[in-house]
Amino acid sequence: xxxxxxxxxxxxxxxxxxxxxxxxxxxxxxxxxxxxxxxxxxxxxxxxxxxxxxxxxxxxxxxxxxxxxxxxxxxxxxxxxxxxxxxxxxxxxxxxxxxxxxxxxxxxxxxxxxxxxxxxxxxxxxxxxxxxxxxxxxxxxxxxxxxxxxxxxxxxxxxxxxxxxxxxxxxxxxxxxxxxxxxxxxxxxxxxxxxxxxxxxxxxxxxxxxxxxxxxxxxxxxxxxxxxxxxxxxxxxxxxxxxxxxxxxxxxxxx
Numbered sequence: 001x002x003x004x005x006x007x008x009x010x011x012x013x014x015x016x017x018x019x020x021x022x023x024x025x026x027x028x029x030x031x032x033x034x035x036x037x038x039x040x041x042x043x044x045x046x047x048x049x050x051x052x053x054x055x056x057x058x059x060x061x062x063x064x065x066x067x068x069x070x071x072x073x074x075x076x077x078x079x080x081x082x083x084x085x086x087x088x089x090x091x092x093x094x095x096x097x098x099x100x101x102x103x104x105x106x107x108x109x110x111x112x113x114x115x116x117x118x119x120x121x122x123x124x125x126x127x128x129x130x131x132x133x134x135x136x137x138x139x140x141x142x143x144x145x146x147x148x149x150x151x152x153x154x155x156x157x158x159x160x161x162x163x164x165x166x167x168x169x170x171x172x173x174x175x176x177x178x179x180x181x182x183x184x185x186x187x188x189x190x191x192x193x194x195x196x197x198x199x200x201x202x203x204x205x206x207x208x209x210x211x212x213x214x215x216x217x218x219x220x221x222x223x224x225x226x227x228x229x230x231x232x233x234x235x236x237x238x239x240x241x242x243x244x245x246x247x248x249x250x251x252x253x254x255x
C-alpha cells in the first residue's frame with residue numbers, strides 16, 4: 001500500500017506542539033496577508049518571516065524542493081513570459097524580444113509571494129496529522145459531512161493509487177508500453193476499470209459501515225488543549241499579518 005511521505009521531524013518540532021486551531025488561524029492569516037502585498041519593498045520582510053517559520057518546522061529544503069517541482073513549472077512559465085510582455089520600460093533586447101522593467105518586477109513580486117505562501121502551506125500540512133487538522137476545522141465550524149469526506153478521501157485515495165500501480169504493473173507484464181497514440185484506447189480501458197472498481201469498492205465499504213452503525217451520529221473530532229504559549233504565538237502571527245496589511249495600506253495612501 002502507498003503511504004504518505006513521512007514527516008517525523010516536522011511532527012516533533014516546536015510548531016507541531018502549537019495547538020492546531022491556533023496554528024491554522026495564524027498561518028492562514030499570514031498567507032492572506034502575504035497575498036495582499038503589492039509593494040516590492042515588503043518582499044524581504046515576508047521572506048524573513050517565512051524563513052523563521054519554516055526553520056522552526058524542521059522541514060528540510062529537499063522536502064520543499066521536491067514538492068515545488070510541479071507548481072514551480074507554472075511559475076517558470078510565468079517568469080519566461082511576463083518580463084517580455086508587460087510594461088513599457090525596456091531594459092534590454094534579446095533578438096526580437098524586449099526585456100521590460102515592469103514585467104520583471106512583477107515576476108519578482110509574484111514569485112516571492114508564491115514561494116513564501118507555498119512554504120507556509122507545507123508547514124501547515126506537513127507538521128499536522130490530518131486527523132488533528134480535521135478536528136480543528138470541525139471545532140471552527142466545518143460541517144460534519146465535509147469533515148467525514150476529508151477523512152475518508154485521505155484514507156482511500158492511497159488505496160486508489162495502489163490499485164493504479166498494480167494495474168500498471170499488470171499491463172506492463174503483458175507488453176503494454178503506453179508511449180504512442182495507439183495506447184490511448186488501452187489507457188481509457190484502464191481508467192474505466194479503475195473507476196468501476198472504485199465505485200464497487202465504495203459501495204461495499206458503505207454497506208459495511210452502515211452495518212456497524214455509520215450514520216447514526218456525526219463524526220466527533222476534538223482539538224487538543226490550549227496553552228498560554230499557543231495564544232501568544234497566535235497573537236504574534238496576527239500582529240504580523242495585520243502589520244503587513246497596514247504597511248501596504250499606509251504606503252498606498254501615502255503615495
